[in-house]
Structures are given as structure tokens and as C-alpha cells.
Amino acid sequence: MEKQVIPINLGMVKAFLIKGDKEYILVDVGLPQSFDKIKKFLIKNQINPKNISLIVLTHNHLDHTGGLMQMKTLTGAKVLIHKTEGDYLARGISTPVQARSLLAKLIMKLMKEPKIKTFEADFLLEDDFSLNQFGVNGNVIHTPGHTVGSLSVLLNNGEAIVGDMLSGKSKRNYTIAKYPFIWNDISALRDSIKMLISKGAKVFYNAHGEVCDDMAIKNLLEKVKVRTNI
Template sequence: MTTEVKPLVIPIPLGHVNAFLIRGTRPVLVDTGFPGSTPKILSALQKEGYKPWELGLIVITHAHLDHTGSAAALAGATGAPVLVHKAEAEYLSSGAGAPVVPATLTGRVLRMMIGKLAPRPELGVTPVIRIDAPYRLDAYGIDGAVIPTPGHTKGSLSVDLATGECIAGDLITGLFPPRKARLPIFAEDTALARENIRALLDRHPLIIYTGHGGPFSAPETEALLR
């Protein structure tokens, strides 16, 4: 008889972007949405039976405002340390963003619409943990690791869990109809993004959560590499 593994990942929809709560003895938050997302995230934490001060860690998959906007507020509200890739620590500290590099026609159009991205010093938060190698989550009662998966940005991170759940940030996107897995519309290195999508698939995930849209199965994700 096979014992069903209880999912650890709780998606937190925040409009066009997703954050994620990973259940553990001390839960881990992955990404924080735009500025103003703190109440929704704290509500999701409470709904799962956790107090704000029980949050063990805030993981930032990459330093773009739609993922970092509420990091400072949440770190202040919970006392949880913030983790980011070393390559993007200074962006996070200063309230600036990692480069937004169009990789598709849609990306180029959106980049023109976005315009100049000025730093937001009031949103800056100093990351306590800065990594450039896998970071195990055992200390939080979670069997899994945060792993570097550059491509979308130089310091992009993903989370790989023993349950078969994976959080890929913006390495994969599902934002635009039809809602299928796609390569990122913004990427500092598209070839490297493809390599790291393959690396995630080689870990045999059952479900892949993404920063926009999703989630996707491994076969759905495999299709974007063809």
C-alpha cells in the first residue's frame, strides 16, 4: 500500500504573481509579491496555523519588484531572515532591481511599456543569507533545498522538495493565454535558462510552481524545450 505524500507547498495568488508558503516545523516563504502584499501573505500564514513570528525564512527567487516588493515589510513583521543569491544581494539591499532583459517580442513590448525602473530605497532589505550553492532546508523541518537556477536573471533561485514539488520562480512562465509553460519572456541568458529547466526536470519533479501562472506537470514543462 502506497502512503500518499502530503503537499508542502501552499500557493498564495497575488494578482498576476504568486508567492508560496512551504509548510515545515518553521514555514518558509518563497517570494513576496509587489509592495502592499503583506496582509495577504500574513493571512495565508495564519490560515495554515502559523503565527507571524514562526516564519523561519523568506526566500527571494530573484530581485524583480513583483517578487521583492513586500520583502522588507514581511521581514519587519515576522523577524524572518531573507535569503537571496549573492549575485542579487545588492539589488535587494538597495531597493533596485536586477536587469530586465527582453527575450521575446512580448518581452520587448512590455519592457517599453514598463519604462525606466528607478530604485526604491524604501523597499530595500538586507539579506541575512546569501548563497551561490544549494542551501538545505532541514533546519526548518523541510526535506529540500534552495538551488541556483540562473537564466531569467544571473542570480535566479528555485526550490526543490523531496515531495516532488518544485518552485521555479520566473525560470518558467505561464502568464499569457493559452496558459501553458513557456520560456521566460525576460532572460539575461535564454540558453542558460533552458539548461536549468532541463536540470530541474532531471530531478524528476511531479509539479512545478511558477511565479506567474502554473502550476505545471513535468510533461507540460518538458514540452517547452522541444
């Protein structure tokens, strides 16, 4: 498989570039302080920011939308987000989630509500969105679960960028797929994973962890099925 996804490691989070025929698509922009890191990455890899024609936001959390305004100015790219997330983004509010454990609840309580700058996206997605017009064989797909309007990018070659839907942890010679720390709806999240697999996803790029293959994902789905049956 010829890979088209280029991960940009920003520390606690990743952004991703997708190489199209002539242009690039950027998926997520990291934290506010990630802007300089992305800029440096582009310079190092001799990618002209003006060749980035689209910015896809997997969802409206500050570790994914941080340097959005600066990135938009640098690239001149159009910005795409799901309609629900876009409504929160336009109001400067982080999309709400529920904590999945007592620890997560405590951490959420301790964290202040992040200040998001208001931003009006160019494309507000309701259904699937083809990336063909940007020279990329793939689609942006609505994959709710982590948040109501979470999106994934699925390329025809089986590479999927899934934002906070999953995370991956490296073991000695394999990777374990895990659910995110916080979510809005776990059953919707599981359905979204299954849907991506049914549409041909083979490699899952997560914003907060290692890349997972479809076997790791299938193991994760099985594990929870066993647990819920007890």
C-alpha cells in the same frame, strides 16, 4: 505525494509557503501592496507569522520582493537570496534582464525603473542550500536564466518553486508550460529546467501562471529544440 507547498494567490503574482516539521518557509513576498494580502492569508489559515523562519527570494524583481521589509518585521524570519541578486537588492536596483521580443522591449521602455528599497539579506547564496535546518526536506538551488542569480526551491517530494523561470497556461484539461516574458539568458534557463528535472522535479510552481507537471515542461523543451533546428 503529500503536498508541502501552499500557493498564496496575490493577483498577478504568487508567493508560496512550505510547511516544514514545525516551521514554515515563505518563498517570495509579492508586490509592495501584497503584504496585506499575505497577512490576511496567514490569519485566515491560522498560521502564526512568527512560525515563518525563512524567506527565500527567487530573484530581485519588485513583484517578488515588494513587501520585504514589512514581512521581515512581521515574521522575524531570516532572508535568503542569491549573492548576485542580493548585491543589487542592497543597492536598491532591480536585477537587469533582456527583453525577448520587440513587444517586450517596448513594454520595458514604457515601464519606469521600479524603485526597490535597499535591503541587506541574511544569507547570500552561492551554491545549493539545504533546508533541513528549517525542518524541510529540500534544497534551494541556483537556477540562472530569468536573471543571473535566480533561485528555485526543490523539495525531496518533487515539488519545485521556480519563480519566473516558467509560466503555465491552462487549456481545457491540461496545462502548457511557457518561457517567461523576459529573461537574461535563455540557454542557461533551459539548462536550469533540465537540471531540476534531473534532480527529481515533478511539479513546477510558477509565480505568474498555472502549476505545470513535468510532461508540460518536457514538451516545452522539445518544442524549442524543433524551432531552433529549422
